[in-house]
Amino acid sequence: xxxxxxxELDMDRVPANPRTEIVTAFFRHRTxxxxxxxxxxxxVLSTLGPSVVGHxxxxxxxxxxxxxxxxxxxxxxxxxxxxxxxxLLYGGRVSxxxxxxATLMATVIGCAYGVFSGMAPKWLEYPMMQxxxxxxAIPVILLVIVSEVFGESSLIKMVLVIGLASWMGIARMARTxxxxxxxxxxxKGAIVAGASPTRLVFRHLLPNMFAPLIVxxxxxxxxxxxxxxxxxxxxxxxxxxxxxxGNLLGNGMSSVLGGAWWTVLFPGIMIVLTVLSMNLVGDGLxxxxxxxxxxxxS
Amino acid sequence: MGHYLxxxxxxxxxxxxxxxxxxxxxxxxxxxxxxxALVGGSAEFMSEADHQRVAHNLGLDRSxxxxxxxxxxxxxxxDLGRSLKDGREIRxxxxxxxAATLILVxxxxxxxxxxxxxxxxxxxSRRRSWVDYIVSACALVSFATPTFWMGLILIxxxxxxxxxxxxxxxxSLGDASFVxxxxxxxxxxxxxxxxxxxxxxxxxxxxxxxxxxxxxxRAARARGLTKSTVVWRYLFPNALTPxxxxxxxxxxxxxxxxxxxxxxxxxxxxxxxxLQAAMGRNYPLLMAAVLITGLLVIxxxxxxxxxxxxxxxxxxxGYGR
Numbered sequence: 001x002x003x004x005x006x007x008e009l010d011m012d013r014v015p016a017n018p019r020t021e022i023v024t025a026f027f028r029h030r031t032x033x034x035x036x037x038x039x040x041x042x043x044v045l046s047t048l049g050p051s052v053v054g055h056x057x058x059x060x061x062x063x064x065x066x067x068x069x070x071x072x073x074x075x076x077x078x079x080x081x082x083x084x085x086x087x088l089l090y091g092g093r094v095s096x097x098x099x100x101x102a103t104l105m106a107t108v109i110g111c112a113y114g115v116f117s118g119m120a121p122k123w124l125e126y127p128m129m130q131x132x133x134x135x136x137a138i139p140v141i142l143l144v145i146v147s148e149v150f151g152e153s154s155l156i157k158m159v160l161v162i163g164l165a166s167w168m169g170i171a172r173m174a175r176t177x178x179x180x181x182x183x184x185x186x187x188k189g190a191i192v193a194g195a196s197p198t199r200l201v202f203r204h205l206l207p208n209m210f211a212p213l214i215v216x217x218x219x220x221x222x223x224x225x226x227x228x229x230x231x232x233x234x235x236x237x238x239x240x241x242x243x244x245x246g247n248l249l250g251n252g253m254s255s256v257l258g259g260a261w262w263t264v265l266f267p268g269i270m271i272v273l274t275v276l277s278m279n280l281v282g283d284g285l286x287x288x289x290x291x292x293x294x295x296x297x298s
Numbered sequence: 299m300g301h302y303l304x305x306x307x308x309x310x311x312x313x314x315x316x317x318x319x320x321x322x323x324x325x326x327x328x329x330x331x332x333x334x335a336l337v338g339g340s341a342e343f344m345s346e347a348d349h350q351r352v353a354h355n356l357g358l359d360r361s362x363x364x365x366x367x368x369x370x371x372x373x374x375x376x377d378l379g380r381s382l383k384d385g386r387e388i389r390x391x392x393x394x395x396x397a398a399t400l401i402l403v404x405x406x407x408x409x410x411x412x413x414x415x416x417x418x419x420x421x422x423s424r425r426r427s428w429v430d431y432i433v434s435a436c437a438l439v440s441f442a443t444p445t446f447w448m449g450l451i452l453i454x455x456x457x458x459x460x461x462x463x464x465x466x467x468x469x470s471l472g473d474a475s476f477v478x479x480x481x482x483x484x485x486x487x488x489x490x491x492x493x494x495x496x497x498x499x500x501x502x503x504x505x506x507x508x509x510x511x512x513x514x515x516r517a518a519r520a521r522g523l524t525k526s527t528v529v530w531r532y533l534f535p536n537a538l539t540p541x542x543x544x545x546x547x548x549x550x551x552x553x554x555x556x557x558x559x560x561x562x563x564x565x566x567x568x569x570x571x572x573l574q575a576a577m578g579r580n581y582p583l584l585m586a587a588v589l590i591t592g593l594l595v596i597x598x599x600x601x602x603x604x605x606x607x608x609x610x611x612x613x614x615x616g617y618g619r
Contacts, residue, residue: 127312134316136547137595139554142572142588149576149584226444230558233446234573249447253562256454257465264454268447275442283438 025288032284038277042270046092087243088266094244095274098158099225105163106224107170107217111209114174115201118182129175132168140165144227148236158231158238162224173216177209211289215282222278229271245271302607310596317592318373321585322366373589388586391571396590398468399567403556403594405483406490410498410552411545413491415538418502422537425507433499440496445555449489449562456485466564486563494555497548501541509537535609542609546602550595568594 026032117128135143143165148158181187187204195203225245231237232246240247248267255263344352357368376389421433457465463484509515510533518532557569564570568587575583 130309130312131316133309134313134320137313137317137550137592137599138320138588139550139557139591139595141554141557142591145573145576146584146588149579222442226442229444230446233444234561236576249450253450256450256458261454264447264450268444268451271444271447272439272442276438279438279442 026284029284029287031280032287035277035280035282035284038273039281042092042274042277043096046089046096049089049092084248084263084266087248088245088270091243091245091248091267092270092274094155094238094242095225095228095246095271098155098162098228098238098244099221099274101159102162102166102224102228103217103220105159106167106220107213109163110167110170111174111206111213113167114171114176115178115205117171118175118178119197119201132171135168140227141230144231145234145236148231153237153239155238155242158228162227162231166220166224166227170213170216170220173212174209177212178205181205181208211285215286215289218278218282218285222275222282225271225274225278303604306600306603310600313596314593317596318370318589319366321588321592322369326362326365369585388583391583392568392586392590395566395568395571396594398565399553399556399560399569399594401483402486402490402560402565402567403552405487406494406552406556407545409487409491410495414495414498414502414541415534417499418541419506421499422503422506423510430503433503437496437499437503440492440494440499442496443493445489445493445558446562448493449485449559452485452489453562468566486559486565489559489562490552490555494552498541498545501544502538505537505540506533509533512536539606539609542602542606546599546606549598549602553591553595553598 113128113132117125117132120128144161147161147165181204187200190200190204228237228244229246229249232244233249235250237246238244240250245267249264255261357365360368417433417437421430424430453465456462464482465485468482469479514536515528515532518528523531556567557572559565560567560569561573568590571583572587572591574580575587
């Protein structure tokens, strides 16, 4: 795909390496770089930050309940007098980790389902697509809440639930790509040459859908983080003892009505910045892969 | 169009079946004792015989297929069972909730459509201008903002600090005038619109941009048609069709967002009902809520598809599909 595009743009110049071309173009893409920079900053902050700040994320201080931002607590404290900045940085670890792991899982399931239904005979393909459509008719948040209600909440369960509820979009894309690639000459050639289905999938299909896949996955991570925060806000997500961004907002309602704006404002800003960075990177990648597709909502 | 309509309707049947199956299966796979949930705190003092009697009355001792059959039969007759918590009829609870939700979703769809088309047209027809950049940036931020957080911030600003709008409920106690209802609608509606509109704006903007470059647009302008004719007869029908398809496709997102908004603002709709049911392990109510939500989404998809078919002359005149 990259090769085609480069050739289209400049017929005379033979690209040294299509991958280098893509990487160079990505680094030239301003908003994508802003997103990447934001992500790196967030990752550095949440991995190194907690040790720099020097507060204990679980240490309570009854003398400083709902303390407004000051020099001792830069972002103020919450309803138990815990330092918000420290909890925010710790929360970043949890939110990023959940988003990443859940999307990884969704990607594996989605690709498997999508490629399988793309290659399956017609009688099997039809019910598989119908299942996908039917699943799509139920809002993800509904699926996730229903599954979260039952059993003890834990980080691993959270990842499983979000992963299991958000693979449908990836499956749809993988299927479309797979159907397209199955028509391509090189795949037909491989089939004629006697390539096994396994070889077909791992050597020819998956590597060639990597580009559109990475776009969907980047946006998916952002959506998974949003989902995690929503669930934790509803007290249905990550155990309340673990500080995630959603959990910090968990009793946002009472904080807001009590006027403690800092407990609500800062975790939310972190979520917005993270998801925004993810989407910027995703948009940038989409631009590189298909310049025509530039402004379509995901 | 009739032909298309029939094909579209037939496609719904397996969807309905799967959704009903899913609604049923999710609840049945769930742990927890519905009998205990019905009886409440005194469940541990029940004798074994009493326990079995209650389970039998609820039909919980039959095989799963029979239970599913019983449930579908009841649903088709309009009987969604009774809430495990308070014994109220679920149908009437859901109808009240559905009405409140539809007000919210309907208004949100209208406002989003209006705003997305105007903002998208504004930005799309001024490619790479500062308007374009600002609108696109707003759309990006909107897409990245959690619904519940936007709700909290709006409450903080407009209810707590400025005291302009109420923060909860659909009406004030003892005052159900139109103005009062409108005041209660403002913040929930604003929350949904601000957090859901992003993708719509981007889609409209991109579609307008692409359509403006097409040959038939140039031809229309070359023929000397007035600007309004060009825009309303040529640009919008062609540019907005993919957007409507997408609106139907992303309808579950809108409904999901509405549910969260209902929770934050205490709006007495389906979403709040559903969340209350989920937290109280109220299986029949939860099951019914999933089912009705699925129906709502299918209806929304269908509505969008019909709108597309009506706009698309190929399908309207029956050449398509």
